[in-house]
Amino acid sequence: TTKMDNQKEAEIQISELDLLSSMFPSEEEFVVTDQLALAELKHCVENESAEVPSSKVQFILNVKAEMPNTSMVEFSMACALPFKYPTVLPEITVRSSLLSRSQQILLNSDLKEYMMQNCNGEPCMLSAREWVKDHAAAYIDKELSSSSMTASDAMQSEVTMFTRLWIYSHHIYNKQKRKNIIDWAKELSLSGFCMPGKPGVVCIEGLQSSCEEFWSRIRRLTWKRILIRHREDVSLEGGGHAEIQNQRKFPTLEEKCFDAHGARGNHMDLGQLYHFLEEKGCADIFQMYFGVQGH
Numbered sequence: 001t002t003k004m005d006n007q008k009e010a011e012i013q014i015s016e017l018d019l020l021s022s023m024f025p026s027e028e029e030f031v032v033t034d035q036l037a038l039a040e041l042k043h044c045v046e047n048e049s050a051e052v053p054s055s056k057v058q059f060i061l062n063v064k065a066e067m068p069n070t071s072m073v074e075f076s077m078a079c080a081l082p083f084k085y086p087t088v089l090p091e092i093t094v095r096s097s098l099l100s101r102s103q104q105i106l107l108n109s110d111l112k113e114y115m116m117q118n119c120n121g122e123p124c125m126l127s128a129r130e131w132v133k134d135h136a137a138a139y140i141d142k143e144l145s146s147s148s149m150t151a152s153d154a155m156q157s158e159v160t161m162f163t164r165l166w167i168y169s170h171h172i173y174n175k176q177k178r179k180n181i182i183d184w185a186k187e188l189s190l191s192g193f194c195m196p197g198k199p200g201v202v203c204i205e206g207l208q209s210s211c212e213e214f215w216s217r218i219r220r221l222t223w224k225r226i227l228i229r230h231r232e233d234v235s236l237e238g239g240g241h242a243e244i245q246n247q248r249k250f251p252t253l254e255e256k257c258f259d260a261h262g263a264r265g266n267h268m269d270l271g272q273l274y275h276f277l278e279e280k281g282c283a284d285i286f287q288m289y290f291g292v293q294g295h
Contacts, residue, residue: 196257
C-alpha cells in the first residue's frame with residue numbers, strides 16, 4: 001500500500017540522515033536546514049501516519065576537495081529529499097565561490113547524469129558526496145571552450161522556474177508580520193494573497209528564487225506553526241516577463257479578509273475563501289489546507 005511505501009521511504013530517509021550526522025557531526029560539514037520537515041518525517045514514521053510531510057527535508061553537505069596545486073576548496077551541496085526518495089533521485093545543487101556560472105551548470109548536470117546511471121532506488125547521498133569530492137575541483141579550471149558550452153549557452157539552458165507556494169500558519173494577527181508579508185512580496189515581485197486570522201493562509205507566486213527568498217525570511221519570524229502546505233513549480237522555456245505574467249493567477253499581492261467573525265473578529269469565513277480560490281482556478285488547494293471538500 002501507499003501508506004507502507006511512504007513509511008518505508010520515510011524510514012530510509014531518516015536512517016540515511018542519521019548516518020550522515022554520525023559521519024559528519026560538525027555543523028560545518030552537515031546541517032539540516034529544514035528542521036520542521038525532519039520533525040514531520042519522524043512523526044510520519046513513529047505514528048505510522050499516512051500523511052505525507054508538507055515539505056521536503058533540506059540539508060547542506062559541505063565538502064572540501066583538493067586542488068591539483070594542493071590548496072583546498074570548499075563545495076557546498078544543497079540537498080532536498082523528495083518524499084519518494086530513494087525511489088526518485090535527490091535534488092542536489094553544488095556551489096562554490098570559485099566556480100563560474102557555466103562551470104557550475106556543467107558540474108551539476110554531470111553529477112545528475114552520474115546519479116541517473118548509478119543510483120537505482122538506493123540511498124545515494126554518500127556516493128553523490130564522494131563524486132563531488134573526487135570530481136568537483138576539476139571543474140574550476142575547466143576552460144569551457146566555445147565548442148563545449150559558452151556562458152551564454154549556459155544561461156540559455158538554465159531553465160527559469162515559476163513557483164507558487166501555499167503557506168499555512170496557525171494564525172496571523174501581528175500587524176508587523178502582515179506588513180512584512182506585503183512589503184517583501186512587493187520587493188521580490190511576487191503576487192498572491194494573504195488571509196490573516198486563524199488559520200493564516202499566504203499564497204505567493206513568481207520566480208522560484210524569489211519565492212524561496214520570501215519563504216526563508218518569513219519562516220525566520222516567530223510563529224506558533226508555519227509550513228508550506230503545497231508547492232507548484234512550472235518550468236518556463238524563455239523565462240521572460242510575459243511568460244511569468246502568464247503563469248500568475250493573482251495580479252498583485254493583497255490582504256484578503258473574508259467577513260471575519262469570532263470573539264476577536266479573527267475567524268475567517270472559509271466558504272468565502274473557497275469561492276475566491278474557485279474564481280482563481282485553485283479550488284483543489286482548499287482541500288489540501290483544510291482536509292475537507294469546499295462547498
